[in-house]
Amino acid sequence: xxxxxxxxRAVEFIRCLKHTKGRWRGQAFDLLPWQETIIRDVFGTVKxxxxxxxxxxYVEIPKKNGKSELAAGVALYMTCGDNEWGAEVYGCASDRQxxxxxxxxxxxxxxxxxxxxxxxxxxxxxxxxxYKPTNSFYQVLSAEAYTKHGLNVHAVIFDELHxxxxxxxxxxxxKGSGDARTQPLFFLIT
Numbered sequence: 001x002x003x004x005x006x007x008x009r010a011v012e013f014i015r016c017l018k019h020t021k022g023r024w025r026g027q028a029f030d031l032l033p034w035q036e037t038i039i040r041d042v043f044g045t046v047k048x049x050x051x052x053x054x055x056x057x058y059v060e061i062p063k064k065n066g067k068s069e070l071a072a073g074v075a076l077y078m079t080c081g082d083n084e085w086g087a088e089v090y091g092c093a094s095d096r097q098x099x100x101x102x103x104x105x106x107x108x109x110x111x112x113x114x115x116x117x118x119x120x121x122x123x124x125x126x127x128x129x130x131y132k133p134t135n136s137f138y139q140v141l142s143a144e145a146y147t148k149h150g151l152n153v154h155a156v157i158f159d160e161l162h163x164x165x166x167x168x169x170x171x172x173x174x175k176g177s178g179d180a181r182t183q184p185l186f187f188l189i190t
Contacts, residue, residue: 007044011036013081014073020108035070052183059189067189071157072105074187078155079138080131087136087154092173094164099140102159103127106138155185
């Protein structure tokens with residue numbers, strides 16, 4: 001089933017954010033057609049119980065086409081807009097520096113959005129954004145898979161999936177880690 005209201009809510013949330021780089025910095029995030037299709041499909045396609053049908057989105061697009069900005073928008077939506085109390089949203093990549101790219105975009109988006117800026121507390125020493133109204137957070141993780149067991153994942157933003165040296169981190173973050181959540185999301189970009 002398709003829930004237009006849920007799809008539109010996610011699209012509108014992202015449209016309230018602003019671009020962070022180059023000549024578009026400070027301009028509203030008007031989703032490109034391919035970006036809007038992904039957001040509508042992921043957030044609007046629901047099962048009979050009303051929860052998201054898809055828990056994995058794999059986005060493979062050439063460099064410099066807006067993947068990081070889109071992933072940052074999704075990370076913020078999953079942290080602040082998905083109506084999940086205590087959401088744990090994690091940013092992963094082959095190393096912490098790579099995972100920080102999407103996080104840094106999200107931080108800049110928060111800085112440019114007065115509504116989010118007054119509700120989100122950045123804890124930069126651990127690369128975490130805390131959404132105070134629901135005690136949710138978005139945090140960057142290191143790439144060591146053995147330290148990630150037992151997380152209560154609501155969403156994973158996985159950057160540059162193709163550069164993973166093996167499947168260990170992917171498997172730890174996606175296999176069973178979201179079982180306690182009604183609609184976890186694994187948003188994979190590469």
